[in-house]
Amino acid sequence: MKDPWNNRDTAQTEMKRRIKEDIPEEKWQAIVSNDADYDFRFFYGVSTTGIFCRPSCKSRPPNKENVRIFQHAEEALAARFRPCKRCKPTGEKLPDQEWVNQITDYIDRHFRDKLSLEHLADVCHGSPFHLQRTFKRVQGISPVEYIQRKRIQEAKHLLAHTDQSITEIAAGVGNSNVPYFITLFKKMTGQTPLEFRQIWQHGAALEVQTYEYEHDHGKQN
Ligand SMILES: [Zn+2]
Numbered sequence: 144m145k146d147p148w149n150n151r152d153t154a155q156t157e158m159k160r161r162i163k164e165d166i167p168e169e170k171w172q173a174i175v176s177n178d179a180d181y182d183f184r185f186f187y188g189v190s191t192t193g194i195f196c197r198p199s200c201k202s203r204p205p206n207k208e209n210v211r212i213f214q215h216a217e218e219a220l221a222a223r224f225r226p227c228k229r230c231k232p233t234g235e236k237l238p239d240q241e242w243v244n245q246i247t248d249y250i251d252r253h254f255r256d257k258l259s260l261e262h263l264a265d266v267c268h269g270s271p272f273h274l275q276r277t278f279k280r281v282q283g284i285s286p287v288e289y290i291q292r293k294r295i296q297e298a299k300h301l302l303a304h305t306d307q308s309i310t311e312i313a314a315g316v317g318n319s320n321v322p323y324f325i326t327l328f329k330k331m332t333g334q335t336p337l338e339f340r341q342i343w344q345h346g347a348a349l350e351v352q353t354y355e356y357e358h359d360h361g362k363q364n
Contacts, residue, residue: 166212173198174210179241186213186232188224195219200230242267243281246274250286254293255317260286294318295331302340303347309336 173181179199188195189205195213196202213219216226216233226233246267250258263286264271278286294316301312313324328336 166207166210170198170212171207171210175204177201186216186219187211188213188219188222193224194227195224195232196227197230197232200227200232202227202229239277239281242269243278246278246286247282247289250290250293254290254297255315257317258290290317291327291331295328298324298328298336299332299339302336303343312336 170181170185170187172178173185174187177199179197181198183197186195186197187205188211190209190211191206195216211219211222211224213222213224220226220233246263249263249266260271260275264274267274269277275285278289282289284292297316298312301307301315305312307315309325310321313319313321316324318324318327325335328334328339332339334342
């Protein structure tokens with residue numbers, strides 16, 4: 144004899160199992176760890192409360208089986224979920240500081256590549272004009288100046304600690320135009336790359352000599 148209640152239980156269990164499997168592990172981890180990197184890349188609703196959140200929401204972690212994933216806030220609203228008062232998944236734009244942190248992070252990882260303002264704006268989801276203005280207001284320098292600083296910093300390190308040629312170093316830090324690289328280097332450090340290397344290596348050699356002398360003869364004082 145068939146028990147209709149039993150059938151319903153089976154159907155519910157089946158549905159829960161299916162929903163559970165539908166949440167990719169990456170998204171589930173983002174929810175559990177309140178990962179702000181995933182904000183606005185998806186939203187999650189909790190069927191028991193009828194509320195939906197950003198992944199970074201600090202509210203109590205939901206039961207996985209009650210979670211529904213939405214690509215857009217509008218989808219969650221259409222499914223009759225209410226926006227969370229705490230993380231405001233609909234009402235708030237990404238704060239400028241957070242956005243500039245994302246841009247800075249991207250530059251730090253990619254300054255050795257060819258980088259244009261258009262490319263930055265493209266990968267960081269904004270217009271070139273807006274990106275330029277916001278970055279400068281938050282960081283105090285333009286994105287281009289920031290990229291140049293990173294490149295010259297890296298070039299100084301390579302000049303001091305490797306025997307790579309100027310051409311190699313220029314290309315290695317994303318400035319394949321060597322005359323331009325030399326001009327920029329001089330403008331920012333007061334020395335040409337070659338002068339910097341000579342002074343640095345001379346200084347390092349002096350230190351070694353002094354050390355060896357003191358080591359061999361003992362310090363006088
Ligand atoms: Zn929330």
